[in-house]
Amino acid sequence: MKKFFLIVFCLILSMLLNIFPAHAIGNTSSNIYEVKSGDTLPGLANKFDTFVEEIKVTNGLQSNTLFVGQKLWVPMMYEVVYGDTLREISSAYNSTVDMIKTTNGLSSEQIHVGQRLKIIPKKMTMQGQYILMTREEFGDWLFHNRFTRKISLIQQHHTWLPSYKQFYSSNHFKMLKSMENYHVNKMGWKNIAQNITTFPDGKIAVSRPFDMAPEGSIGDEANSVGIAIENVGNFDIGHDVMTEEQKETIVYITALLCIKFGLTPSVDSITYHHWWHYRTKERVLDNSKEYEVKTCPGTGFFGGNSTISAKTYFYPLVSRKMQEISASMH
Template sequence: MTTKFGFTLMSIQEFETWIDARQLARTVLTIQEHHTYSPAYTQFNGSNHFALQQGMKNYHVNANGWSDIGQHFTTFPDGTIMTGRSLEKSPACVVGQNANAICIENLGNFDSGKDAMTPAHRDTIIRITAKLCKRFRLPVNTNSIVYHHWFDLSTGERNNGTKNNKTCPGTSFFGGNKVADCVANFLPLVTQAGAPAAPVISASAVLKYVSVTASSLNIRTKPNASSPKATDRDAAALGAILRVYKETNGWYKISGSQEHWVLGKYTTDVKRATVKADTLNARSGPGTTFQKLGSYTKGQELFIVKEQNGWCKVNMDDRWVSKDYLVFA
C-alpha cells in the first residue's frame, strides 16, 4: 500500500484485509456504482493514480463546492483501489440518496463503444462490491447495490433511468445500466465472489439507532469525557446513523466488539423502517400538498428522525414520507 495526498492506493487483496480492520461508526445500507466518464482509460498511464485522484478532488472542491472528493473509493484499470473521502462521511454522488451509502467511482467511460473494461478492473469491481456487502452485512439485491443511472439527476427520484438521468455507470457496464442488467449480469458475479445472498444478522443485539447532531462527534474508549479518543476510527460526522449496543450514564456504546463510546446528548434517536409500497413519494413537508422531491422504492431502508400527523421525516434529507407505507423494525 502507498499513501500520498491523504489517499491510499492498494491491491484488491490488500483492500480485502484493510476493510476488515476498519472500524466504522456510520451505518451503511447502500453501495453506489459509478463510472468517472472523465478521466477515462486514455488519461490513465499506469502510474498516475494519485494525480488523477487529486485532479478529481480539486474539481469536486473547487468547481462543485464540496468539502472533499465525492467518492469513498476509486477503482483503476490495473485493478488497484484508492481511498477517497472518510468512510464516516456520506458521499456526494447521488442527489437525495447519499445517506448511509458508500460510493465507488470506477475510472473509465463504460458507455457503449468507449472504454473496454480490462479483466483486472472487472475482477476488482466485482470483488470490492462483494467485500463491502459482506463487511456491512448487506444482501445482494438492487436496493443494496444501486447504479447512478437509476436516479433522477435533479430530484434523486428512483425512476430506473426513464427521465432526467445520467448513463452512469455506463450503458455497457457489465452488460448494461438498467436494473434488469444488474440483476442478470452483475449481482450473480457479486454473489459468486462471496457476498451474502441474504442479510447476515449480527450476533450482537442493537439496542437502538441514533443520528449524530454535532458537526463531529468524538469516539472514546470509555464512557466518560476524560478517556482517550479511539485511534482506530474517525470521529462520527453530522447525520451519521450509529448503532447503540449499550447505554451507561448518558453514554452510548456504538460497537458490538470494541469499547467505543459517544456522548448521547449529541445524538437523537431514530427509527429504522422499510418501504412497503412499490413507489413511495418523498415530499418537502408532512403532507400531500407539499412539493414532491423524489421517491423511494419497495424494500429500501430509511431512518426516521421525526413523526408528525402520520408523516415521517427521513434523516438528514429534509424529505417526508407517509407512515402508512413503512414497516418499522
C-alpha cells in the same frame, strides 16, 4: 576420531535444520493489536516503540481517530524457532524479507533458533488521505477497520472523464488529486466525492473517508447511507472497454463491502447512478426519460445500466464472489 564424528554429526544436523523446515508460525505472538478503550496513537506509538506516522502509514489511517475493536498492524519482537525461514516469518507477519534483514542488520537470510528479530509490518502506499492498494490489501484494510456511519447502499459510478485515455499506469494519485480539485473548486463539495476509486490496472484507492457520506448528483437519500465507488473509465458503449483486472476488482470489492456491512445483492443494496433522477434526486429505476438521468455507470457496464442488466449480469457475479471469499475466510 571422536572429535571427527562430532564435527560430522554437527554438520549433518545443520543441514537437516535447513532442509526440513518446521513452522514458525506456531509462535503464539501476533503483530495485530486490537484497539481498546482509552487507546491513542501517541500511546500506542510509545507502547510499540514506533512513531504515530508509522502506525498511520502501516494501517492506512486517514485520521488520528481510533475506534474500539479496530485492528492495527504493529511492530513486534519474534523469537526464531526450529525450521523458521525469513520468507515464512515475513509472510505470516505482513512484512518482507528485505525489511526484516534491514531492521535487524542481517547480511543474509540465515537465522538460528532462539534469535530475536524485530518485525516491522509493511507500509501502505499513501499520499495524504489517499490509500492505493491491491484487492487483497483492501480486504485486510476493510475488515480491520470500524466505521460509525450506517452503510446500507453501495453506489456504482463511472468517471466518464477522466477515461482510460488519461490513465498512464502510474498516475493514480495525480488523477485522484485532479478529481478532488474539480470536486472542491468547481462543484463546491467538501472533499473528493467518492469513497473508493478503481483503476484500469485493478488497483483500488480509498479516497473519501468511509465515515464521510459521499457527495454528488445522486442525492442525499442515497448518499446518507451510501458508499460511492467511482470506476475510472467511460463505460458507455463505443468508448472504453473495461479491462479484466478492473472487472475483477469491481466485483471483488463490492462483494467484500456486502460481507462487511451485511448486505445481499439487490436493487436496494447495490445501486447504479442511472436509477436516480438528475433533478429531483428520487430513485426512478428504469422508469425515466433519457434526459432525466445519467447513463452512469455506463451503458456497457457489466451488460448494461438497467436493473435487468444488474440482476442478470452483475449481482450473480457479486454473490458468487461473496461465497468464495466467505469460504476462504473459514
